[in-house]
Amino acid sequence: MPGAGTVIGSEGIDNKGRSRSEGLTFSIRGLTKVYHMGETSVHALRGVDLDLPAGEFVVLLGPSGSGKSTLLNIVGGLDRPTDGAVSFRGRTLGDLSEGALTRFRRDHVGFIFQFYNLMPSLTARENVGLVAELARNPMTPEEALALVGLTDWMDHFPAQLSGGQQQRVAVARAVAKRPEVLLCDEPTGALDSETGISVLEALTGINRELGTTTIVITHNVVIADMADRVVTIADGVVHEVRQNDSPKKPSELAW
């Protein structure tokens, strides 16, 4: 794609350079975000410092309005900080143009949303294929859907799938391009616990097999038990960072 591609791709962040992912994926310093809404200002983030090592499964916990979604949006290149910096593998996201940010999302980030956000007019296979077409070294849609256990549902349209199945299509869509980072905003928020666990299993499987740094936002404390690292956000600052040496399997969780 014109213009955008050179910014990250040519300056050290190499999609295939797995060896480099041994270090930090994200290094966040003094991150501040202020939303101006008419005459009032809302301080969503008030100086977040955080390092996220490559390959970890991170759970971001915090009540509504704590700023965790804002943090995820900035990290994912959907929003820009008011102050401070996010560096992705040594490269500062704040310096990137709109086009370069799109390129960043396209090449390095997989998104999973609470409400799936699938294209209703495309089948499961095509939804995955749509994004895979953008990537440099993608899985085939069939491979990606096999990873989430939807081989038999590939040719169904979203309306013909259950919520959990739709979310697993979304997971397959996010991982098909082999992203360095998987950002999940309340991925189980709209699902019952059994379906939710099947989605979490898909996520941990991918984290394990592909070494994808995975950040999951949730206010479901139970999910924190399966993380390598649990970050608690409150009032726009990092309240606590806890290493979890023995993460549980999703199947051991219950809520």
Place this chain on the structure above:
Amino acid sequence: MIRLLAILDRKLVRDLWHIRGQVLAIALVIAAGVATMVMATGTHRSLEETRAAYYDGYRFADIFAYANRAPEVMVGHLAEIPGVARVESRIVDTVLLDMPGVVEPVRGQVLSLPEGGIAALNAIVLRRGRLPSANHPDEVVVSEAFAVAHGLLPGDAIQANLNGRRRDLTLVGVALSPEFIYAIAPGDFVPDDRRFGIFWMGRDALEAAYDLDGAFNNVTLAITRTAVEEDVIRAVDDTLRPYGGIGAFGRDDHPSHAFIDGELDELEALTTVVPPIFLIVAAFLLNLVTGRLIDTEREQIGLMKAFGFTSYGVGWHYVKLVLVIAFLGIAIGFAGGYYTGRGLTALYGGFFRFPFLYFSLDTATFAAAGLISMAAALAGALMAVRRAIGLQPAVAMRPPPPASYKRTVFDRLYLTWAFGAEGRMVLRHMLRWPVRSSLTALGIALSTALLISTLFFLDAMDEMLELFFFDNQRQDVTVSFTLPTEDAVAADLLHMPGVHAVELFRSVPARLINGQLRERMGITGRDPGANLTLITDIDGFDVALPSDGIVLNDALAEDLDARVGDLLTVEILDGRQPTLTVPVSLVVREYIGRAAYMDRTALNRLVGDGQVASGAYLIVDSDQHDALFYDLTHSPAVEGVSRRRASFETFQQLIDQSMGTTVIVYIAFASLIAIGVVYNSARISLSERARELASMRVLGFYRREVAVLLLGELAALTLIAIPIGCVMGYYLASLMVQEFGNDVFRLPLIVETSTYAYAAIVVVLATILSGALVARRVAKLDLIAVLKTRD
């Protein structure tokens, strides 16, 4: 409750502001429909009322008659005819003038003004200067149009040939007359103010010039309201026959009146056919657009229901939304229609040379146009509100479940793979909502059709002129003689400067009668094998003039309800005035005027005054025009000379001025509707799909790629709609042709490729423009908010 309503009203205002682009686009569609209606009926009504007032105020006569020489005492006899209210005798003749700056001789008509009194009928409106004074026989008043065309002012001198004598006249006044709203020279179809003028002189001066002491050669009459025109005409003919009367006629056969009637008919056709179509199309589009607008409010409707608003309350809220838009549109339409109507009326008024102008609007028109628009808008809104209210609040609050797409026949054929994922999304989205997609396409098609059906008028006018002035006429110059002249004149003409070819014709005034239907009409006699003037049969092929029977053109045949083989009664209004029975031998196609033709020899035989001609068609070297015209002007045998090129230009100018202006206003309104519809379709698609498109942006698609998805559908629907619109446009044009047509001209159903192309270009440009506006909004899609909303 009151406070709650007030808050809802604030929501209403903010909602309206939020979608102001769409509000404006919808309002403009209504406005265009309402404005055409108000403008057209307003203009027509104003001109009719102005004419009626003009006729009334200046006593335009009802019946007109010529004689050779009738004694003044006959005026009393005429006044005694039952039903006659007033009589005014006059002296009327044609004159030839030398006017600087015009190559061909200029013709005029001279009329007497009663000495020292006010005319009982056909009073003139003095615009400058004064009336001729009694003891100055060389003083003359000229018609304003002629004075303007030649820059004449009181005090100027004019040289004219009165009754074969050259006279130096002094212009003392400039005037208008209800009798010459349009001054049309005998034998012409349209007014030509440079080459034909009206001159008024004192009665005594003209009696002296024409040796008509105590006599008159023209009389006009006003009849009472209960009188039967037909009966009075017969009585007038009987009274004047001994004095060379050649058939009285009513207003319908009066050139100026008939012409202005034609113009008003044409305007009426333009006002009765086009605006309702505009209004209906606009109303339909309005219905469509408001329906879709409310569909996008579905979630809010659910929310309001959940709060406990009644269905009626929610419905009323959205009805108010649509009412505001409709009122805005109707207000713009009224204002636009009022001002364009006033402008057009003023334009026509100046063109018709009315001494004053009434602009009056029909409140019923306002009301009808407003109500139709309002009803269409409300129907669209209510249907959508009902759709939303029919749902349980909880369901309504959730946006519609993921649209259930199915594999289509295209998928089975593996055709969609050819389009890539974007192509598949566009195609499936269109097929998923077949009704919505077809309605959008239909809206765009109707806009295209509307454009074609107004643009085609320009093509039709071109074709009409082309057939009449170029295909059917080859002569450069037409000469008319003062008196029927022996055929030997052809040889004399051939010897005049630059003349290559001469073709004689005979022209005889007559009354054609078929049963109850009668038309006063000149019959033109032509020679067999004539090749300077051609006739075209009803299928458009050149045909030879039959040697017997009478040939009618299509308009005259229709007026007389005559078909080939029918026997017509022909009353010749010249010479011995014989009455004959003649079969219709052919009906020919002509878009301009009404005409009857015969073989010249046969016509001469019927009339019974030997082998003579009334005039000749000439082919002339263009560099010899001046010399030829000089000779013709100074020949007492020549009554008038006209150049085909000049007639064509005059006619074209007339049509451009009269119909052209109205048509251009319509084209502008049709373009406005096209833009409004396309823009709304694009905006609504955007709001329906905002979430999907924002998701794609989040997934790493560039703005451009996402815009392609949205605009791809618009482009596809536009491409589908244009050919359909072209077909619909053709049928709409044929509908207009059927409704159209008057005594002066009729329109052929000709739609040029360029018209289709122009309409397509306007629609495509509207699409591109709307696309660009909507694409800008793609850039502003809120990527974060979209992730927070439910599917």
